[in-house]
Amino acid sequence: xxxxxxxxxxxxxxxxxxxxxxxxxxxxxxxxxxxxxxxxxxxxxxxxxxxxxxxxxxxxxxxxxxxxxxxxxxxxxxxxxxxxxxxxxxxxxxxxxxxxxxxxxxxxxxxxxxxxxxxxxxxxxxxxxxxxxxxxxxxxxxxxxxxxxxxxxxxxxxxxxxxxxxxxxxxxxxxxxxxxxxxxxxxxxxxxxxxxxxxxxxxxxxxxxxxxxxxxxxxxxxxxxxxxxxxxxxxxxxxxxxxxxxxxxxxxxxxxxxxxxxxxxxxxxxxxxxxxxxxxxxxxxxxxxxxxxxxxxxxxxxxxxxxxxxxxxxxxxxxxxxxxxxxxxxxxxxxxxxxxxxxxxxxxxxxxxxxxxxxxxxxxxxxxxxxxxxxxxxxxxxxxxxxxxxxxxxxxxxxxxxxxxxxxxxxxxxxxxxxxxxxxxxxxxxxxxxxxxxxxxxxxxxxxxxxxxxxxxxxxxxxxxxxxxxxxxxxxxxxxxxxxxxxxxxxxxxxx
Amino acid sequence: xxxxxxxxxxxxxxxxxxxxxxxxxxxxxxxxxxxxxxxxxxxxxxxxxxxxxxxxxxxxxxxxxxxxxxxxxxxxxxxxxxxxxxxxxxxxxxxxxxxxxxxxxxxxxxxxxxxxxxxxxxxxxxxxxxxxxxxxxxxxxxxxxxxxxxxxxxxxxxxxxxxxxxxxxxxxxxxxxxxxxxxxxxxxxxxxxxxxxxxxxxxxxxxxxxxxxxxxxxxxxxxxxxxxxxxxxxxxxxxxxxxxxxxxxxxxxxxxxxxxxxxxxxxxxxxxxxxxxxxxxxxxxxxxxxxxxxxxxxxxxxxxxxxxxxxxxxxxxxxxxxxxxxxxxxxxxxxxxxxxxxxxxxxxxxxxxxxxxxxxxxxxxxxxxxxxxxxxxxxxxxxxxxxxxxxxxxxxxxxxxxxxxxxxxxxxxxxxxxxxxxxxxxxxxxxxxxxxxxxxxxxxxxxxxxxxxxxxxx
Numbered sequence: 036x037x038x039x040x041x042x043x044x045x046x047x048x049x050x051x052x053x054x055x056x057x058x059x060x061x062x063x064x065x066x067x068x069x070x071x072x073x074x075x076x077x078x079x080x081x082x083x084x085x086x087x088x089x090x091x092x093x094x095x096x097x098x099x100x101x102x103x104x105x106x107x108x109x110x111x112x113x114x115x116x117x118x119x120x121x122x123x124x125x126x127x128x129x130x131x132x133x134x135x136x137x138x139x140x141x142x143x144x145x146x147x148x149x150x151x152x153x154x155x156x157x158x159x160x161x162x163x164x165x166x167x168x169x170x171x172x173x174x175x176x177x178x179x180x181x182x183x184x185x186x187x188x189x190x191x192x193x194x195x196x197x198x199x200x201x202x203x204x205x206x207x208x209x210x211x212x213x214x215x216x217x218x219x220x221x222x223x224x225x226x227x228x229x230x231x232x233x234x235x236x237x238x239x240x241x242x243x244x245x246x247x248x249x250x251x252x253x254x255x256x257x258x259x260x261x262x263x264x265x266x267x268x269x270x271x272x273x274x275x276x277x278x279x280x281x282x283x284x285x286x287x288x289x290x291x292x293x294x295x296x297x298x299x300x301x302x303x304x305x306x307x308x309x310x311x312x313x314x315x316x317x318x319x320x321x322x323x324x325x326x327x328x329x330x331x332x333x334x335x336x337x338x339x340x341x342x343x344x345x346x347x348x349x350x351x352x353x354x355x356x357x358x359x360x361x362x363x364x365x366x367x368x369x370x371x372x373x374x375x376x377x378x379x380x381x382x383x384x385x386x387x388x389x390x391x392x393x394x395x396x397x398x399x400x401x402x403x404x405x406x407x408x409x410x411x412x413x414x415x416x417x418x419x420x421x422x423x424x425x426x427x428x429x430x431x432x433x434x435x436x437x438x439x440x441x442x443x444x445x446x447x448x449x450x451x452x453x454x455x456x457x458x459x460x461x462x463x464x465x466x467x468x469x470x471x472x473x474x475x476x477x478x479x480x481x482x483x484x485x486x487x488x489x490x491x492x493x494x495x496x497x498x499x500x501x502x503x504x505x506x507x508x509x510x511x512x513x514x515x516x517x518x519x520x521x522x523x524x525x526x527x528x529x530x531x
Numbered sequence: 532x533x534x535x536x537x538x539x540x541x542x543x544x545x546x547x548x549x550x551x552x553x554x555x556x557x558x559x560x561x562x563x564x565x566x567x568x569x570x571x572x573x574x575x576x577x578x579x580x581x582x583x584x585x586x587x588x589x590x591x592x593x594x595x596x597x598x599x600x601x602x603x604x605x606x607x608x609x610x611x612x613x614x615x616x617x618x619x620x621x622x623x624x625x626x627x628x629x630x631x632x633x634x635x636x637x638x639x640x641x642x643x644x645x646x647x648x649x650x651x652x653x654x655x656x657x658x659x660x661x662x663x664x665x666x667x668x669x670x671x672x673x674x675x676x677x678x679x680x681x682x683x684x685x686x687x688x689x690x691x692x693x694x695x696x697x698x699x700x701x702x703x704x705x706x707x708x709x710x711x712x713x714x715x716x717x718x719x720x721x722x723x724x725x726x727x728x729x730x731x732x733x734x735x736x737x738x739x740x741x742x743x744x745x746x747x748x749x750x751x752x753x754x755x756x757x758x759x760x761x762x763x764x765x766x767x768x769x770x771x772x773x774x775x776x777x778x779x780x781x782x783x784x785x786x787x788x789x790x791x792x793x794x795x796x797x798x799x800x801x802x803x804x805x806x807x808x809x810x811x812x813x814x815x816x817x818x819x820x821x822x823x824x825x826x827x828x829x830x831x832x833x834x835x836x837x838x839x840x841x842x843x844x845x846x847x848x849x850x851x852x853x854x855x856x857x858x859x860x861x862x863x864x865x866x867x868x869x870x871x872x873x874x875x876x877x878x879x880x881x882x883x884x885x886x887x888x889x890x891x892x893x894x895x896x897x898x899x900x901x902x903x904x905x906x907x908x909x910x911x912x913x914x915x916x917x918x919x920x921x922x923x924x925x926x927x928x929x930x931x932x933x934x935x936x937x938x939x940x941x942x943x944x945x946x947x948x949x950x951x952x953x954x955x956x957x958x959x960x961x962x963x964x965x966x967x968x969x970x971x972x973x974x975x976x977x978x979x980x981x982x983x984x985x986x987x988x989x
Contacts, residue, residue: 104909104983107916143882146949168912172903179902182942187949194946198939205938209931212912216919216927 036082038097038113038163041123044072045156049149058144062134065148069131069155073495076120076127083120084513094520095165095230103168107219108226112166117513118364122162122291125371128499129283130155133276135492136379139386140188140274147188150180151276158284162291167215167227170296174211174288178204181269181277181285189272196265196272203265207255211292214249217241218300232300233524239303246304249297250312256289259349260319263342270338275382278334282341283375287367290348294363294521298352302525305355312353313447319346321450324457333381333391336465337374340417343454344370350451351432354444355525359435360518361511366432368510369416369424369503376413376496380406383489384469387482393465398474403484407470409493414466416500418459424503429455431511532582532589534572534597535637541568542630549623557623561608564630569601585705586644593641595846595988596773600636603765603853604629606967610758610861613961625665628658629762636770640777645694645704648774652690652738655770656683659763663755675754682747686737693730700724706782713785720786728783728790732797735778739771739827741797742804749808752820757867760816761860764823765853772830776845779834787837795835799929802828806936815863816873818940819856822899825937826852829930833914836921843989844913850985851906851978855898858971861964862892869958878944880952888958889948891968898975900941901934906978913982 048068052061079097086096095114103109115123133151140147157177164170178201186197219225221241222232255262266286270278298305305312323343330336344366351363383406384399385391400407416423419430436448474480485493503510541564548557572594579590587593608629611622635654642648660683664676698704700723701712713720733744740748752760783790805825812818830848833840863873865888870877882889898905911934918927960968978985 104986106983106986107913143949146882146886172908175903175908179897183945183949186942186946197946198942201942202935202939205935206932209935212915212931213919213924213928216916217924219916220920 036079036097038079038099038115040075041072041079041159041163042156044068044075045152045159049152049156052145052149052152055145058141061145061148062138065134065152066131068152069127069134072155072159073127073131076124079115080120080124080513083115083117098165107168108228109168110166110228111169112228113163113169114165114230115163116517117515118291118295118517119162121364121368121510121513122287123159125287125368125499126155126158126162126284128495129279129371129375132375132379132492132496133279133283135488135495136279136382137274137276138486138488142188147184150184151280154180154184154280154284158288161288165229167218167229167232167296169227170229170292171208171211171215174292175208177285177288178208181281184277184280185269185273188274188277190274191272192268193272196268200265200269203255203262207252207262207289210248210252210255211296214245214252214297217245217248221245229296229300237301242301242304243307246297246301246308249301250293250308253289253292253297254349257286257293257348258289258319258342258345260315260322260342260346263319263323266342267335267338270341270378271332271334275378275385278378278382279375282337282378283371286341286345287371290345290352290363290367293349294352294360298355299521299524302521306525309353309355310443312349313444316346316349316353317447317450319343320350320454321457324454324461327461328457330461331393333384333393333465333469334378336393336461337377337381340458340461341370341374343458344374344417347429347432347451350447351435354432354436354439355522356435356438357515357518357522358438359432360521361514362428362431362433362435364514364518365424365503365507365510366428369428369500372496372499372503373413373416373423373425376409376493376500377417379489379492379496380410380413383485384410388476388479393468395475396469397472398470399479400470401474402479402482405485405490405493409497410466410470412497413500414462416504418462419455422501422504424500424507427503427507532580532587532641533575534568534601535634537564537568537571538601538630538634538637541565542627542634545623545630546627547623549621554622557626558608558612561626561630562605565601565605565608569598569605572597572601581643586647587638587641588643589641591989592773592777592842593637596640596769596849597637599846599850599853600633600640600766600769603769603857604633604762606857606971607758607761607765609963609967610761610864613964625662628662632656632658632662632762633766636766639770639774642774642777643706643781645697645706645709648778649687649691649694651770651774652687652734655767656687656738659759659767662759662762663751665759666756669754671750671754672756673754675751678747679751682737686734686744689730689737690734693727693734696723696727696730700727706778709782710785713783718786718788720789725786725789729793731778732790732793735771735775736797739768739775739830740824741827741831742801742824745801745804745824748824749817749820752823753814753817757816757860757864757873760820761857764819764860765856768823768827769849769853772827772845772849776834776842779837780842784837791835794831795923795926798828798831798835799926800828801825801831802930802933806933806940809940810936812940813875814873815866815875815878815944818875818944819859819863822937822940823856825933828933829911829914832918832923832926832930835926836918836923839920840914840917841989843986844910844917846989847906847978847982847985848910848914851898851910851975854971854974854978855895855905855907858891858895858968858975859899861968861971862888862895865958865960865964869956870954875944875947878947879950880954881948881958883952883955885958885960887965888960888968891972892948893945894972894975896941896944898979900938902938904979905975906982907975909979909982913986
């Protein structure tokens with residue numbers, strides 16, 4: 036299949052949105068485009084599995100390659116493996132839900148949807164790129180819409196948050212840029228081609244300097260401690276769809292980059308720095324969890340818990356076993372779906388009650404059963420109840436981590452496991468207070484339950500969560516060849 | 532060379548067209564003159580002829596930069612058609628002065644003799660001193676003119692002194708003879724020659740507003756009529772940088788060790804000062820002045836890594852910068868006319884007043900900030916890749932961090948554009964004005980996606 040369609044459809048839709056006459060057209064164009072993208076992603080999944088079943092074992096499938104800028108060997112080079120496909124699927128689900136959740140945006144509808152589509156374009160492009168330049172190109176494309184979505188449609192201290200987010204993310208991508216240059220010039224082959232680069236050996240001295248740059252650079256996107264501070268501000272100020280995209284897609288750009296670029300191309304340095312990554316990840320997990328306990332605003336709760344959950348992604352990558360990397364990817368997908376849904380529900384509640392403060396909410400279950408049921412489900416998923424994606428992903432990360440026999444890794448794993456208890460505390464407290472108990476405000480009695488678009492958005496995301504939760508094997512089968520490659524590369528160069 | 536003649540004649544023609552009662556005549560003459568100059572210039576491609584006892588050497592380098600300057604000025608003159616800010620001098624005289632200044636610019640990019648460098652700088656600058664003061668009854672404009680003139684004269688003196696010192700050592704003004712002399716010196720150039728070279732750096736650094744010679748820039752840019760500021764920040768900057776690069780590429784390539792440390796420091800200082808100061812500006816015009824300083828700093832990186840940053844990367848960068856700057860200034864002129872303010876706040880509510888302008892502003896500032904898919908991004912990418920290749924990693928890191936700072940102030944304008952404003956009257960745009968904006972915005976994106984169009988030239 037033609038992989039470029041994944042970029043062409045959002046691009047065409049974005050242009051169509053700019054040319055359309057009224058808000059209604061804008062919404063339907065975006066909806067149909069994101070539906071088409073979801074269809075295409077599912078088709079891509081089946082085509083990919085079909086190819087694999089037919090015994091096609093080449094590392095990347097559906098490759099396309101055109102020369103873009105010959106003097107620097109820049110190519111428009113795209114292709115997918117299982118890891119990319121799982122990220123593409125995640126993006127498709129979240130974008131569709133995000134578009135549906137924005138149905139009531141009145142202010143500058145056209146621009147809003149244009150930016151949503153642009154952001155999704157950046158994300159799709161990023162996940163299918165196999166050329167470092169193309170990858171960076173799309174990474175940066177995805178930043179501007181985030182800034183504008185928060186800066187224009189946000190709430191609260193939106194300009195501060197938007198600036199903080201843009202500056203930190205741009206700072207991250209600046210580090211990534213330097214790292215990419217280093218790989219290009221110091222790998223000795225003057226190429227941005229990731230597949231080719233993964234087959235050459237980059238000198239260990241170079242790796243030692245530039246691996247941290249790349250890892251931290253991408254890490255900023257996925258809220259690596261101590262560069263996580265944009266997350267709470269950014270999420271709390273963003274409009275609902277903005278938060279969903281930010282947590283569901285944008286933070287995954289970082290995780291994917293850490294894995295695909297930093298760890299994959301510089302495995303020796305990854306091994307070298309693994310303890311530091313693990314320590315930072317464990318801090319993020321525990322600190323995020325404890326910080327969440329102190330939050331009173333639903334959006335802040337989910338934002339800090341995102342820091343904690345994204346810590347599992349980094350932990351999985353840092354542990355460098357096949358299972359743990361698989362777990363990291365699964366956690367990315369799971370957290371993306373789950374947190375997008377969580378933000379969607381918070382958006383639904385906020386739109387009706389005009390408050391996100393947990394203490395001002397109460398008894399909503401009686402008034403809006405659908406919204407609150409979804410809130411319960413997503414809460415349970417977040418605290419890792421079996422049957423949902425969160426459990427599967429975290430379990431895989433822990434199992435993978437435990438495979439490292441040394442004391443240090445065991446301690447880190449146990450510490451990370453402890454966070455689950457804390458998670459349970461804050462989730463149950465927040466969800467319980469919001470949905471159950473007496474109705475705290477008489478106005479709440481007149482509120483309506485979810486509208487069709489909100490129901491559809493929630494169902495789309497729930498489908499993804501449950502699909503992974505009940506049948507995780509298709510996802511882990513999808514991811515494991517990619518993870519195995521990375522682990523083999525490390526095993527090939529470092530002997531225990 | 533023919534372009535130089537055409538420009539001089541067109542300048543005179545524009546001057547005399549002022550006698551006509553038809554006010555449009557001057558614009559039409561100027562546009563025609565520029566178009567002819569550009570065509571004539573392009574016809575010289577790949578000929579590499581030396582003129583006047585080798586005073587001027589019209590190689591492809593000269594032709595490329597002359598073409599860029601002519602086209603940029605064409606866009607700026609086209610903006611005059613709908614230009615509303617009161618310029619008290621008649622149009623015809625403004626055009627004539629711009630033409631003469633451009634003629635100086637052409638000499639600057641095609642000289643092969645240091646005397647021509649000096650003459651070029653003077654011919655470039657003197658009309659600008661007048662243009663800067665062309666709002667005669669405005670205090671700031673007068674200040675701009677006198678400040679520019681005094682400091683400019685001071686810098687010229689430096690330049691001349693440097694040339695003389697070099698002549699004293701090498702007994703030649705010719706850049707290739709100087710290069711040959713340096714080569715024969717086997718890496719031990721006489722101290723006087725090095726001193727002369729540093730004087731040249733100072734003098735030229737003033738023209739391209741490199742820190743610490745940049746103090747005139749904000750005041751002059753802010754005081755001058757916006758259309759003149761546009762010219763100064765694009766055409767003049769192109770000429771200055773191209774002249775600077777030509778000097779180092781032709782005359783001093785053999786003693787890189789002498790000047791690379793100095794220029795590295797200049798580059799780091801210039802971009803940091805430019806970017807950090809720009810953050811604190813509330814006037815967009817002044818902010819663009821500082822951003823111009825910052826871009827000069829990035830461009831100096833190309834000098835430092837001259838071994839791996841070919842002239843094409845400077846050319847591409849300057850084109851990307853010129854296109855986005857003209858675009859940004861075109862919007863700023865509209866804002867100035869409709870709100871009477873050049874502050875960031877003046878941009879507030881623009882998205883309501885004209886979605887078209889809001890979109891154009893976004894493209895222009897994103898390109899200035901260096902974010903894909905615009906030309907500004909690729910320009911930086913290409914330039915920085917050359918710097919890393921040449922081993923200037925720390926300079927590249929400073930540069931990318933500076934780009935992050937830049938995002939803050941460029942994005943501030945974009946945020947203002949999309950925020951709520953008090954005024955909601957729709958903005959009327961002239962056809963030509965609109966055309967210039969569309970052309971520059973499209974170029975900013977198209978060049979970003981297909982950089983090879985430009986880079987394969989040189």
